[in-house]
Amino acid sequence: MNAPTTPQTGIVNPPAAFASQAAIGSMDAYRALCERAESDYAGFWGDLAREHLVWKQPFTKTFDDSNKPFFKWFEDGLINVSHNCLDVQIERGLGNKAALIFEADDGAVTEVTYSQLLDKVARLANVLKAKGVQKGDRVIIYMPMSVEGVVAMQACARIGATHSVVFGGFSAQSLRERIQDTGAVMVITADEQRRGGKSLPLKAIADEALAKDCPSVRTMLVYKRTASDQVAYQAGRDLDMLAEMAQQSAVCEPEWVSAEHPLFLLYTSGSTGKPKGVQHSTGGYLLQAKLSMLWTFDLKPSDVFWCTADIGWVTGHSYITYGPLACGATEIVFEGIPTYPNAGRFWDMIQRHKATIFYTAPTAIRSLIKAAEADEKIHPRSFDLSSLRLLGSVGEPINPAAWTWYHENVGGGRCPIVDTFWQTESGAHLITPLPGATPLVPGSCTLPFPGIMAAVVDETGKDVPWGQGGILVVKKPWPSLMRTVWGDPERFKKSYFPEDFKGEFYLAGDGAVRDPDTGYFTITGRMDDVLNVSGHRMGTMEIESALVSCTELVAEAAVVGRPDDTTGEAICAFVVLKRPRPTGDEARQIANELRNWVAKEIGPIAKPKDIRFGDNLPKTRSGKIMRRLLRSIARGEAVTQDTSTLENPAILDQLTERV
Numbered sequence: 001m002n003a004p005t006t007p008q009t010g011i012v013n014p015p016a017a018f019a020s021q022a023a024i025g026s027m028d029a030y031r032a033l034c035e036r037a038e039s040d041y042a043g044f045w046g047d048l049a050r051e052h053l054v055w056k057q058p059f060t061k062t063f064d065d066s067n068k069p070f071f072k073w074f075e076d077g078l079i080n081v082s083h084n085c086l087d088v089q090i091e092r093g094l095g096n097k098a099a100l101i102f103e104a105d106d107g108a109v110t111e112v113t114y115s116q117l118l119d120k121v122a123r124l125a126n127v128l129k130a131k132g133v134q135k136g137d138r139v140i141i142y143m144p145m146s147v148e149g150v151v152a153m154q155a156c157a158r159i160g161a162t163h164s165v166v167f168g169g170f171s172a173q174s175l176r177e178r179i180q181d182t183g184a185v186m187v188i189t190a191d192e193q194r195r196g197g198k199s200l201p202l203k204a205i206a207d208e209a210l211a212k213d214c215p216s217v218r219t220m221l222v223y224k225r226t227a228s229d230q231v232a233y234q235a236g237r238d239l240d241m242l243a244e245m246a247q248q249s250a251v252c253e254p255e256w257v258s259a260e261h262p263l264f265l266l267y268t269s270g271s272t273g274k275p276k277g278v279q280h281s282t283g284g285y286l287l288q289a290k291l292s293m294l295w296t297f298d299l300k301p302s303d304v305f306w307c308t309a310d311i312g313w314v315t316g317h318s319y320i321t322y323g324p325l326a327c328g329a330t331e332i333v334f335e336g337i338p339t340y341p342n343a344g345r346f347w348d349m350i351q352r353h354k355a356t357i358f359y360t361a362p363t364a365i366r367s368l369i370k371a372a373e374a375d376e377k378i379h380p381r382s383f384d385l386s387s388l389r390l391l392g393s394v395g396e397p398i399n400p401a402a403w404t405w406y407h408e409n410v411g412g413g414r415c416p417i418v419d420t421f422w423q424t425e426s427g428a429h430l431i432t433p434l435p436g437a438t439p440l441v442p443g444s445c446t447l448p449f450p451g452i453m454a455a456v457v458d459e460t461g462k463d464v465p466w467g468q469g470g471i472l473v474v475k476k477p478w479p480s481l482m483r484t485v486w487g488d489p490e491r492f493k494k495s496y497f498p499e500d501f502k503g504e505f506y507l508a509g510d511g512a513v514r515d516p517d518t519g520y521f522t523i524t525g526r527m528d529d530v531l532n533v534s535g536h537r538m539g540t541m542e543i544e545s546a547l548v549s550c551t552e553l554v555a556e557a558a559v560v561g562r563p564d565d566t567t568g569e570a571i572c573a574f575v576v577l578k579r580p581r582p583t584g585d586e587a588r589q590i591a592n593e594l595r596n597w598v599a600k601e602i603g604p605i606a607k608p609k610d611i612r613f614g615d616n617l618p619k620t621r622s623g624k625i626m627r628r629l630l631r632s633i634a635r636g637e638a639v640t641q642d643t644s645t646l647e648n649p650a651i652l653d654q655l656t657e658r659v
């Protein structure tokens with residue numbers, strides 16, 4: 001691959017001071033890594049796995065592609081993730097170093113050292129074992145952002161149980177589906193979560209989920225976050241997590257597992273059907289979670305790292321629970337929301353904790369820009385952010401205006417920004433700048449992480465010329481690539497290694513274009529029916545099924561996305577009711593009912609922003625919904641598609657009308 005040589009407008013070079021101390025401090029160093037990976041792919045990853053992970057038993061074979069696309073890495077190596085994240089750090093002399101700086105919603109701060117964290121993890125691991133959880137069993141974690149959430153994940157890893165974290169904003173129905181699909185034996189939850197000054201029930205939602213058809217769950221551990229007396233315990237099933245931990249030993253020998261052992265399942269949306277359980281490995285996953293901390297975030301022992309994601313998403317897995325701890329880092333874990341008690345919270349926290357690396361989502365930045373520009377007191381320039389040395393962005397494209405604001409106002413013009421493109425499926429960064437090497441261009445995630453063979457191809461799998469848009473693929477599997485879709489290997493094959501590319505290339509699902517001069521990648525958005533709302537990934541079909549499951553009201557529904565200044569994309573639903581098309585107040589009232597219905601079915605994040613009613617939906621002669629047409633309507637664009645096949649063209653006017 002050619003490195004950038006041509007000057008590009010708006011280019012921001014790595015500051016010399018940053019480059020001189022960086023792990024990868026020049027494009028030559030970056031290119032050398034890429035060339036090593038090209039010439040000896042298995043050797044490249046094998047050496048890194050030996051250098052960066054501590055193995056109980058070394059692996060003898062790096063890579064096995066004998067059963068494509070079910071690739072295996074380091075399979076006969078024995079390892080334990082929690083051992084690498086905790087015991088190894090303590091052996092390195094970091095026992096008294098702060099692992100987590102936890103800041104609660106109300107501002108209370110708790111520091112947990114590596115030794116204290118191991119104590120908690122071992123105790124909880126022993127609770128799990130005492131309750132009969134065995135290696136390979138699945139455990140659902142439905143927790144707020146908390147020390148205990150991280151402890152729960154690490155405790156599962158310690159005994160070889162496979163966790164599946166369900167974001168605390170998901171409904172009882174979504175939680176139940178995940179419990180059923182995983183066949184979990186245990187649920188770990190909290191009485192309530194605290195966000196933005198409010199208490200939200202978690203245990204009550206978990207109770208509701210478990211009330212129907214979840215026979216596999218034997219135990220529910222409840223972390224008392226608010227010690228709410230509203231919470232009822234079911235005898236024989238529910239236990240007070242902290243009380244149980246207090247009774248257990250603080251010593252727990254790690255369970256040594258194959259590098260291929262499933263560390264976790266994480267459900268994510270695809271274009272069809274229900275969310276799929278993305279299954280990740282142990283060794284390959286941990287290697288890249290750690291390596292990206294060292295290369296993308298240039299992590300140093302003195303850093304205070306802050307990733308604002310929730311542990312319910314993959315970013316919280318790789319860049320809160322696993323990557324930073326595998327490096328012996330000090331990191332901030334935040335319970336609350338960026339706008340409470342005011343929209344200066346992030347900047348205030350960076351100032352107080354002297355954060356050096358800050359990693360957040362474009363949605364958060366965009367909403368904080370608006371607030372900051374309206375109120376000087378909460379503007380980043382009203383805070384001392386001089387501790388920062390690096391910024392990151394993840395989850396959706398960052399528009400150049402937001403990038404520039406972030407760079408100037410939060411990073412003081414001196415901090416590089418790593419715009420990291422990756423996915424639940426990829427486990428770690430796929431395309432990202434390396435901050436000491438890569439000249440930055442706002443709006444571009446720049447170049448592949450060393451060893452990631454990303455390319456832009458046409459439908460036949462042929463590379464398209466730079467400057468031409470196409471399909472983003474990765475031509476070789478990498479260690480932290482998902483292993484399969486839990487319980488549905490065929491779906492894994494079809495969705496990610498389709499026959500169109502002879503089963504050889506990983507299909508990311510996004511479109512991309514490479515800069516004609518530099519080859520830099522810009523992600524042009526999903527090519528399937530997946531929406532990205534505030535960095536949350538959702539399938540249009542899921543929301544449609546939720547709407548039509550309101551059988552009393554809804555006859556038919558179609559969901560599309562439209563661009564939104566703050567949330568990136570917004571959900572727009574076109575609905576045909578089983579009663580005459582409502583207008584005015586009645587329409588508003590039904591739209592609200594439907595929004596609440598979707599919140600109950602999936603979770604508040606899936607609520608459509610815009611609901612419109614029609615007597616019918618626009619369909620082709622063969623009865624297919626004309627989604628492109630609906631997308632144009634949702635965007636408020638003039639309809640240019642051929643509408644001659646529409647049975648009733650008047651519905652276009654109806655669907656254009658906002659409720």
Ligand code: PRX
Pocket residue numbers: 268314315393394395396397398419420421422423424425445508509510523525526532535536537
């Ligand atoms: O469309 C891409 C977008 O988010 C999708 C992956 O979503 P998820 O699995 O929820 O993981 C999000 C956190 C890694 C991708 O297919 N996406 C993620 N990061 C970026 C991005 N789009 C553009 N630029 C990014 N940096």
